[in-house]
Ligand SMILES: Nc1nc2c(ncn2[C@@H]2O[C@H](COP(=O)(O)OP(=O)(O)OP(=O)(O)O)[C@@H](O)[C@H]2O)c(=O)[nH]1
């Protein structure tokens with residue numbers, strides 16, 4: 001069964017949460033008790049309508065301030081597929097939560113307030129979508145009711161946004177623009193006469209038709225070993241299985257594999273999924289692999305196929321998003337987590353920080369919370385990453401602070 | 415039955431197994447919080463699959479309020495026995511006897527809030543650094559905000575405003591001394607996903623999920639199971655009816671629904687047609703608008 005993961009982006013108050021609420025409301029996915037709770041909460045806030053943004057803005061602080069602070073995950077399904085939606089905050093301060101929600105998305109819904117057009121956070125979120133290479137972009141020009149459903153206004157914003165797309169990898173992809181009103185549910189699930197000049201599909205119809213190619217199967221085979229299973233019971237005395245989730249590509253029974261970092265080779269004896277034996281396993285499947293030979297493999301090793309062995313590097317250059325209050329300066333040491341591997345690393349050089357509204361790079365000596373920049377790291381052991389562009393599933397890492405243990409950055413290998 | 419609503423998305427199982435293996439690898443002493451309900455039964459199945467043919471490398475921790483349905487306890491013991499699991503039980507009654515918590519009074523008295531204290535004591539006593547729970551994001555609006563690895567401070571508190579970013583499927587289980595992590599492998603499952611999984615995997619579940627005859631009372635438009643633990647008023651007269659439970663908590667805070675569903679297919683059909691959400695039957699959630707968030711801040715899962 002098909003699962004489509006969606007995220008929202010756009011500036012504060014552009015209507016992201018309202019849109020998601022509306023999507024669920026119009027697909028009859030909100031149960032009566034939840035609806036009554038929304039009505040009661042709206043009334044308590046002194047509103048004379050039911051504020052559907054309260055469906056995802058569930059925290060006390062969010063309801064107090066009328067903004068989204070942290071990402072909420074919400075679910076609904078149609079006869080066609082299951083949707084997982086991450087409703088993310090628009091506020092600059094919470095950009096890292098936005099990245100959290102967006103990182104797993106296949107579709108980014110970018111909201112723009114029709115009155116305001118493209119604003120700074122739109123640039124930032126669009127930039128993050130580019131960095132994450134989210135496969136599909138849908139730009140919803142929202143609050144059309146507040147600009148009298150003006151076609152010229154819509155066209156102007158579309159034109160502005162198309163300028164942004166130039167030179168990015170979205171240039172030759174389909175980017176959809178839809179004029180909507182989240183508040184009144186216009187062009188969300190159903191069409192409206194008020195925007196009769198728009199001949200395209202409403203949002204849900206468009207989402208339903210999105211097809212995504214199973215990209216991962218064409219990528220090189222990568223299997224990070226998460227855990228070694230050694231039951232040592234009478235029945236399975238000699239069993240030694242390597243448990244993990246296929247990051248990318250495919251593995252086949254009988255095929256040769258190379259274990260990194262040590263480069264030892266063996267053949268796949270079995271591929272197992274609980275009590276079933278498989279002939280092959282593909283990206284995203286959680287499996288156990290056993291090998292013909294007794295070679296030394298533990299958590300953090302990466303199994304690959306001999307036709308596509310990644311290069312182990314002790315120097316990595318990457319684009320990162322910094323996510324900590326404490327600033328990053330070159331020379332900082334931290335832990336680099338890539339797959340099931342955690343390695344000591346040092347920031348050797350901070351090349352530049354990117355001014356996201358213009359795309360210009362600025363030479364700086366430090367990176368602050370939510371800054372995006374380019375750095376080079378030196379690591380204690382080689383890292384067997386692919387470039388994010390070539391193979392996203394093996395091209396990211398996080399940085400963990402050695403003292404606070406917080407996740408302080410996400411990186412995309414060049 | 416060919417409809418998509420009857421299919422379990424297998425990607426969710428792969429994700430949950432991945433999370434359980436990360437938990438086993440990144441922590442020294444994880445435990446599964448086991449309530450005997452369908453979500454924790456699902457967790458046990460996932461753990462069984464994640465480490466097969468090895469054993470599940472964590473014990474089950476049950477915080478027993480003393481107000482459980484006897485059918486749940488019976489089922490728990492059967493499951494532990496048949497899978498050869500390690501079960502640790504800690505009792506809310508002991509916390510009451512030690513004077514750490516005070517029994518609530520009045521007709522709405524329940525031990526739901528008290529169990530947090532027993533849980534936090536158990537975590538400290540047994541030195542668990544990760545507690546795996548069956549909470550799902552679709553259940554409740556505060557739970558919708560949870561991370562997969564949710565860090566709690568020394569007092570078990572959840573701070574929604576400073577959660578760690580969680581990128582792609584990379585999980586950071588590094589914590590400071592005194593902190594612990596709540597792990598939610600089935601975060602992205604819905605109630606329907608759980609039922610479809612139970613059906614496809616042919617899992618056994620406690621009998622109270624199926625239609626049966628029981629003594630109930632009517633209160634606030636809901637059917638409450640009649641039991642010695644429930645404080646009733648004089649005009650609340652128990653009567654027998656055919657009911658089942660959609661969610662299983664304590665006998666004092668779980669409402670029953672009238673139902674003839676005695677097969678999984680019928681249960682799923684009922685859920686598909688339901689106008690009320692699963693937690694709509696949880697009286698513990700109804701105490702205030704932010705009841706769940708407040709309980710989570712205090713260390714509940
Ligand atoms: N008139 C009108 N108002 C809208 C529309 N969509 C949203 N709003 C209002 O705009 C305000 C902000 O909406 P939200 O949905 O909370 O905005 P958001 O993008 O989720 O904001 P953050 O999550 O805080 O970034 C609310 O008062 C909504 O009622 C719309 O289409 N038309």
Ligand SMILES: [Mg+2]
Nearest residue numbers: 016017067068
């Ligand atoms: Mg919002």
